[in-house]
Amino acid sequence: SVKRSVEKLRTAEALQTLVSLKNQSFYQDKAAVKAQAWEDLGLYWEHDWTADGYVKDQRPGFQRKLANEIGGYVNQLTSDSGAALGAMIPNSSSNIRFYAFNPLSWTRTDFADFPLTTTGAVYAVDISTGLEAPSQMITVNGQTFLRVLASDIPPAGYKVFEVRNGSGAAYSDAAAISGNVIENPFYRITVASNGSITSIIDKTRSNREFARQVGGKYINDLGPGSGIVEVENRGPVSVSFKITSSGPLAHVTRITLFRNSDRIDIRNE
Numbered sequence: 001s002v003k004r005s006v007e008k009l010r011t012a013e014a015l016q017t018l019v020s021l022k023n024q025s026f027y028q029d030k031a032a033v034k035a036q037a038w039e040d041l042g043l044y045w046e047h048d049w050t051a052d053g054y055v056k057d058q059r060p061g062f063q064r065k066l067a068n069e070i071g072g073y074v075n076q077l078t079s080d081s082g083a084a085l086g087a088m089i090p091n092s093s094s095n096i097r098f099y100a101f102n103p104l105s106w107t108r109t110d111f112a113d114f115p116l117t118t119t120g121a122v123y124a125v126d127i128s129t130g131l132e133a134p135s136q137m138i139t140v141n142g143q144t145f146l147r148v149l150a151s152d153i154p155p156a157g158y159k160v161f162e163v164r165n166g167s168g169a170a171y172s173d174a175a176a177i178s179g180n181v182i183e184n185p186f187y188r189i190t191v192a193s194n195g196s197i198t199s200i201i202d203k204t205r206s207n208r209e210f211a212r213q214v215g216g217k218y219i220n221d222l223g224p225g226s227g228i229v230e231v232e233n234r235g236p237v238s239v240s241f242k243i244t245s246s247g248p249l250a251h252v253t254r255i256t257l258f259r260n261s262d263r264i265d266i267r268n269e
Contacts, residue, residue, distance in 0.1 A: 002044055002067050005074045012074050014103035014156055015081035022088060027080065037073035040066040089160060096163045097127070102153035109152060109260055111237050113138070113145040114163070123168025124148045127160040134171045134259060136235025149237045149259055171236030174259035180229050182241055184257045187264065193229055195243040195253030195268065196221035204262075220266055223248035 019026045027034075044066045082101075091097045100112035116122070116137070124135045124146060134149040146163060153159050175184040182189050188207075190199035197219040200210040211219050225247030232242035232254065240256040256265040 002041075002070055005067075005071045006041070008078060009074050011101070011103040012078040012081060015085055015101065016077060018156075019081055019084045019088070023084070026084060027077070030077075033073055033076075037070050040069045044070065085158075093162055097160055098163070099158040099160045100148070100150035100153055101158040103156060105155045107152055107154055110150060110263075111258055111261075112148050112150040112161075113140070114148065114161075116144045116146050116163075119144070120165060121167045122146060122163050122165055124161045124163055126151070127162055132169050133161060134236040135168065136233070136237050138233040138235070138238075147233075147235070147237045151260070173234055173239055174237055175239035175257040177231055177234070177239065177241075180241075182239060182255065182257055184239075184259070186262045187257065189255065189257070189264070191229060191241055191243060191253075191255055192218070193227045193243065194222065194225040194245045194247070195227070195251065197255070197266075200264070220253065220268070222251065222268070 016027060044063065085101075086099060089097075089099055098112075098114045102108045102110075114124075122135075122137075124133045125131065126133045133151065136147050138145050138147045148161055150159060150161070175182050177183075180191050180193075182191070186202070186204055188199070188201040188203060189197060192198050196217070197211055198213075200219070202208045202210055217223070222245075225245045227243055227245030229241060229243050231239070233240045233256075236259060238256050238258045240254050243253040243255070245251055245253065252269045254265070254267045256267075257263075258265070
Protein backbone atom coordinates (compact mmCIF):
# COMPACT_ATOMS: atom_id res chain seq x y z
CA SER A 1 0.00 0.00 0.00
CA VAL A 2 2.91 2.38 0.70
CA LYS A 3 4.44 1.57 -2.68
CA ARG A 4 1.16 2.37 -4.40
CA SER A 5 0.79 5.58 -2.39
CA VAL A 6 4.23 6.71 -3.58
CA GLU A 7 3.24 5.94 -7.18
CA LYS A 8 -0.03 7.85 -6.76
CA LEU A 9 1.81 10.81 -5.24
CA ARG A 10 3.14 11.63 -8.71
CA THR A 11 -0.40 12.31 -9.92
CA ALA A 12 -1.45 14.09 -6.72
CA GLU A 13 1.46 16.53 -6.75
CA ALA A 14 1.17 17.17 -10.49
CA LEU A 15 -2.50 18.10 -10.04
CA GLN A 16 -1.60 20.26 -7.05
CA THR A 17 1.05 22.05 -9.11
CA LEU A 18 -1.39 22.99 -11.88
CA VAL A 19 -3.88 24.34 -9.35
CA SER A 20 -1.15 26.24 -7.46
CA LEU A 21 -0.07 28.03 -10.64
CA LYS A 22 -3.42 29.86 -10.45
CA ASN A 23 -4.00 29.74 -6.70
CA GLN A 24 -0.77 30.03 -4.76
CA SER A 25 -2.48 29.58 -1.40
CA PHE A 26 -3.95 26.21 -2.38
CA TYR A 27 -3.29 23.52 0.24
CA GLN A 28 -0.98 25.73 2.28
CA ASP A 29 -3.16 25.00 5.31
CA LYS A 30 -2.20 21.31 5.05
CA ALA A 31 1.52 21.89 5.59
CA ALA A 32 1.56 19.94 8.87
CA VAL A 33 -0.17 16.91 7.31
CA LYS A 34 2.26 17.01 4.40
CA ALA A 35 5.24 17.16 6.78
CA GLN A 36 3.87 14.21 8.73
CA ALA A 37 3.49 12.13 5.56
CA TRP A 38 7.05 13.01 4.53
CA GLU A 39 8.36 11.96 7.94
CA ASP A 40 6.29 8.75 7.77
CA LEU A 41 7.87 7.82 4.44
CA GLY A 42 11.32 8.10 5.95
CA LEU A 43 10.32 6.07 9.01
CA TYR A 44 8.58 3.38 6.96
CA TRP A 45 11.50 2.55 4.69
CA GLU A 46 14.01 2.90 7.53
CA HIS A 47 12.04 0.50 9.78
CA ASP A 48 10.48 -2.03 7.39
CA TRP A 49 12.00 -5.26 8.76
CA THR A 50 9.73 -7.90 10.29
CA ALA A 51 11.11 -7.52 13.82
CA ASP A 52 11.03 -10.96 15.41
CA GLY A 53 12.25 -9.66 18.76
CA TYR A 54 10.44 -8.15 21.71
CA VAL A 55 8.62 -5.55 19.54
CA LYS A 56 6.97 -8.09 17.23
CA ASP A 57 3.53 -7.33 18.64
CA GLN A 58 3.93 -3.56 18.27
CA ARG A 59 5.69 -3.60 14.89
CA PRO A 60 2.65 -4.34 12.66
CA GLY A 61 0.60 -1.61 14.31
CA PHE A 62 3.45 0.87 13.97
CA GLN A 63 3.86 0.14 10.25
CA ARG A 64 0.13 0.21 9.57
CA LYS A 65 -0.11 3.59 11.31
CA LEU A 66 2.58 4.98 9.00
CA ALA A 67 0.96 3.42 5.92
CA ASN A 68 -2.46 4.83 6.83
CA GLU A 69 -1.07 8.33 7.39
CA ILE A 70 0.83 8.24 4.08
CA GLY A 71 -2.13 6.87 2.15
CA GLY A 72 -4.54 9.26 3.81
CA TYR A 73 -2.48 12.29 2.78
CA VAL A 74 -1.97 11.09 -0.81
CA ASN A 75 -5.64 10.17 -1.32
CA GLN A 76 -6.86 13.46 0.12
CA LEU A 77 -4.38 15.49 -1.92
CA THR A 78 -5.45 13.66 -5.08
CA SER A 79 -9.13 14.22 -4.38
CA ASP A 80 -8.83 17.87 -3.37
CA SER A 81 -6.44 18.80 -6.18
CA GLY A 82 -8.51 16.96 -8.76
CA ALA A 83 -11.68 18.71 -7.66
CA ALA A 84 -9.95 22.11 -7.56
CA LEU A 85 -8.60 21.70 -11.09
CA GLY A 86 -12.00 20.55 -12.32
CA ALA A 87 -13.62 23.66 -10.84
CA MET A 88 -11.17 25.83 -12.80
CA ILE A 89 -12.06 24.30 -16.17
CA PRO A 90 -15.01 26.18 -17.70
CA ASN A 91 -18.02 24.31 -19.06
CA SER A 92 -20.07 26.30 -21.56
CA SER A 93 -22.32 23.33 -22.26
CA SER A 94 -25.35 21.98 -20.40
CA ASN A 95 -23.86 18.49 -20.79
CA ILE A 96 -21.59 16.80 -18.27
CA ARG A 97 -17.88 17.23 -18.96
CA PHE A 98 -14.85 15.59 -17.38
CA TYR A 99 -11.12 15.83 -17.87
CA ALA A 100 -8.53 13.08 -18.35
CA PHE A 101 -5.22 14.05 -16.76
CA ASN A 102 -1.75 12.79 -17.72
CA PRO A 103 0.79 13.27 -14.88
CA LEU A 104 3.72 11.88 -16.88
CA SER A 105 6.26 13.69 -19.05
CA TRP A 106 5.27 12.30 -22.44
CA THR A 107 2.13 12.33 -24.57
CA ARG A 108 -0.07 9.35 -23.77
CA THR A 109 -3.06 7.50 -25.16
CA ASP A 110 -4.87 5.44 -22.53
CA PHE A 111 -8.32 4.64 -21.20
CA ALA A 112 -10.22 6.89 -18.78
CA ASP A 113 -13.15 5.69 -16.66
CA PHE A 114 -15.85 8.21 -15.71
CA PRO A 115 -18.53 7.12 -13.18
CA LEU A 116 -22.11 7.33 -14.44
CA THR A 117 -25.44 7.51 -12.69
CA THR A 118 -27.50 7.08 -15.86
CA THR A 119 -28.24 3.80 -17.61
CA GLY A 120 -29.17 5.36 -20.94
CA ALA A 121 -26.97 5.31 -24.02
CA VAL A 122 -24.25 7.99 -24.02
CA TYR A 123 -21.04 8.73 -25.92
CA ALA A 124 -18.04 11.03 -25.48
CA VAL A 125 -16.65 13.89 -27.56
CA ASP A 126 -13.10 15.25 -27.33
CA ILE A 127 -13.64 19.00 -26.87
CA SER A 128 -10.19 19.86 -28.25
CA THR A 129 -10.94 18.23 -31.61
CA GLY A 130 -14.74 18.16 -31.67
CA LEU A 131 -14.55 14.49 -32.65
CA GLU A 132 -16.19 11.54 -30.97
CA ALA A 133 -13.87 9.35 -28.91
CA PRO A 134 -14.42 5.57 -28.82
CA SER A 135 -16.27 4.70 -25.62
CA GLN A 136 -18.22 1.93 -23.92
CA MET A 137 -20.23 1.29 -20.78
CA ILE A 138 -18.52 -1.01 -18.28
CA THR A 139 -19.35 -2.30 -14.82
CA VAL A 140 -16.63 -2.70 -12.20
CA ASN A 141 -17.55 -3.94 -8.71
CA GLY A 142 -21.16 -2.96 -9.28
CA GLN A 143 -20.32 0.61 -10.40
CA THR A 144 -21.12 1.75 -13.95
CA PHE A 145 -18.49 3.74 -15.84
CA LEU A 146 -18.14 5.29 -19.26
CA ARG A 147 -14.75 4.05 -20.47
CA VAL A 148 -13.26 6.44 -23.02
CA LEU A 149 -10.19 6.12 -25.22
CA ALA A 150 -8.36 9.32 -24.27
CA SER A 151 -5.95 9.90 -27.14
CA ASP A 152 -2.84 12.12 -27.21
CA ILE A 153 -3.13 13.58 -23.71
CA PRO A 154 -0.29 16.13 -23.44
CA PRO A 155 2.55 15.77 -20.89
CA ALA A 156 1.52 16.98 -17.42
CA GLY A 157 -1.73 18.12 -18.99
CA TYR A 158 -5.28 17.10 -19.71
CA LYS A 159 -8.08 16.92 -22.25
CA VAL A 160 -11.76 17.62 -21.66
CA PHE A 161 -14.48 15.23 -22.81
CA GLU A 162 -18.22 15.90 -23.05
CA VAL A 163 -20.80 13.20 -22.34
CA ARG A 164 -23.71 13.33 -24.77
CA ASN A 165 -26.92 11.33 -24.93
CA GLY A 166 -27.29 8.85 -27.78
CA SER A 167 -25.60 5.81 -29.23
CA GLY A 168 -22.77 7.54 -31.05
CA ALA A 169 -20.78 5.98 -33.87
CA ALA A 170 -20.31 2.24 -34.31
CA TYR A 171 -16.74 1.10 -33.66
CA SER A 172 -15.29 -2.37 -33.87
CA ASP A 173 -14.39 -4.17 -30.64
CA ALA A 174 -10.94 -3.51 -29.20
CA ALA A 175 -10.14 -7.24 -29.33
CA ALA A 176 -11.56 -10.46 -30.74
CA ILE A 177 -12.56 -13.46 -28.62
CA SER A 178 -12.44 -17.12 -29.64
CA GLY A 179 -12.85 -19.61 -26.81
CA ASN A 180 -10.05 -18.95 -24.32
CA VAL A 181 -8.14 -16.72 -26.75
CA ILE A 182 -8.22 -12.90 -26.79
CA GLU A 183 -6.52 -11.04 -29.66
CA ASN A 184 -5.87 -7.50 -30.86
CA PRO A 185 -3.39 -6.08 -33.40
CA PHE A 186 -0.56 -6.46 -30.85
CA TYR A 187 -1.12 -9.82 -29.16
CA ARG A 188 -2.87 -13.18 -29.24
CA ILE A 189 -3.26 -14.42 -25.66
CA THR A 190 -4.44 -17.81 -24.43
CA VAL A 191 -5.69 -18.14 -20.86
CA ALA A 192 -6.37 -21.21 -18.73
CA SER A 193 -9.26 -21.83 -16.34
CA ASN A 194 -7.03 -21.19 -13.30
CA GLY A 195 -6.27 -17.62 -14.48
CA SER A 196 -2.82 -18.36 -15.88
CA ILE A 197 -1.62 -17.23 -19.32
CA THR A 198 -0.29 -20.13 -21.35
CA SER A 199 0.57 -18.19 -24.50
CA ILE A 200 1.40 -14.61 -25.49
CA ILE A 201 2.03 -14.25 -29.21
CA ASP A 202 3.55 -10.85 -30.05
CA LYS A 203 2.17 -10.12 -33.52
CA THR A 204 4.48 -7.10 -33.93
CA ARG A 205 7.56 -9.37 -33.61
CA SER A 206 6.85 -12.02 -36.23
CA ASN A 207 4.45 -13.91 -33.92
CA ARG A 208 7.11 -14.56 -31.30
CA GLU A 209 5.96 -16.57 -28.28
CA PHE A 210 6.61 -14.86 -24.94
CA ALA A 211 5.14 -17.47 -22.59
CA ARG A 212 6.35 -20.91 -21.62
CA GLN A 213 6.05 -23.30 -18.73
CA VAL A 214 8.85 -22.93 -16.17
CA GLY A 215 8.97 -25.08 -13.06
CA GLY A 216 5.51 -26.40 -13.84
CA LYS A 217 3.93 -22.94 -14.00
CA TYR A 218 2.94 -20.42 -16.67
CA ILE A 219 2.57 -16.64 -16.48
CA ASN A 220 0.26 -15.48 -13.66
CA ASP A 221 -0.01 -19.08 -12.45
CA LEU A 222 -1.04 -19.36 -8.80
CA GLY A 223 -1.04 -23.15 -8.95
CA PRO A 224 -3.40 -26.03 -9.79
CA GLY A 225 -7.06 -25.13 -10.04
CA SER A 226 -10.03 -24.96 -12.36
CA GLY A 227 -12.66 -22.38 -13.04
CA ILE A 228 -14.82 -20.52 -15.52
CA VAL A 229 -13.57 -18.23 -18.30
CA GLU A 230 -16.09 -15.61 -19.45
CA VAL A 231 -16.17 -12.26 -21.22
CA GLU A 232 -16.91 -9.56 -18.63
CA ASN A 233 -16.71 -6.33 -20.66
CA ARG A 234 -16.53 -5.97 -24.42
CA GLY A 235 -16.44 -2.82 -26.52
CA PRO A 236 -14.40 -0.47 -28.73
CA VAL A 237 -12.03 0.61 -25.93
CA SER A 238 -11.31 -2.68 -24.15
CA VAL A 239 -12.24 -6.34 -23.91
CA SER A 240 -11.86 -8.28 -20.65
CA PHE A 241 -11.72 -11.94 -19.72
CA LYS A 242 -12.94 -12.78 -16.22
CA ILE A 243 -11.68 -16.08 -14.82
CA THR A 244 -13.23 -17.33 -11.58
CA SER A 245 -11.12 -20.15 -10.15
CA SER A 246 -11.40 -22.29 -7.04
CA GLY A 247 -7.78 -23.18 -6.49
CA PRO A 248 -5.25 -23.26 -5.09
CA LEU A 249 -6.99 -20.32 -3.40
CA ALA A 250 -10.34 -19.01 -4.58
CA HIS A 251 -9.62 -15.99 -6.79
CA VAL A 252 -10.84 -13.88 -9.69
CA THR A 253 -8.48 -12.94 -12.52
CA ARG A 254 -9.20 -10.26 -15.12
CA ILE A 255 -7.15 -9.97 -18.31
CA THR A 256 -7.82 -6.98 -20.54
CA LEU A 257 -6.63 -5.79 -23.94
CA PHE A 258 -7.16 -2.23 -25.20
CA ARG A 259 -7.62 -0.37 -28.46
CA ASN A 260 -4.49 1.25 -29.92
CA SER A 261 -2.43 0.12 -26.91
CA ASP A 262 0.19 -2.54 -26.21
CA ARG A 263 -0.95 -2.76 -22.58
CA ILE A 264 -1.83 -6.17 -21.15
CA ASP A 265 -3.76 -5.51 -17.94
CA ILE A 266 -3.72 -8.39 -15.40
CA ARG A 267 -5.61 -8.16 -12.11
CA ASN A 268 -5.93 -10.82 -9.43
CA GLU A 269 -8.27 -10.62 -6.46
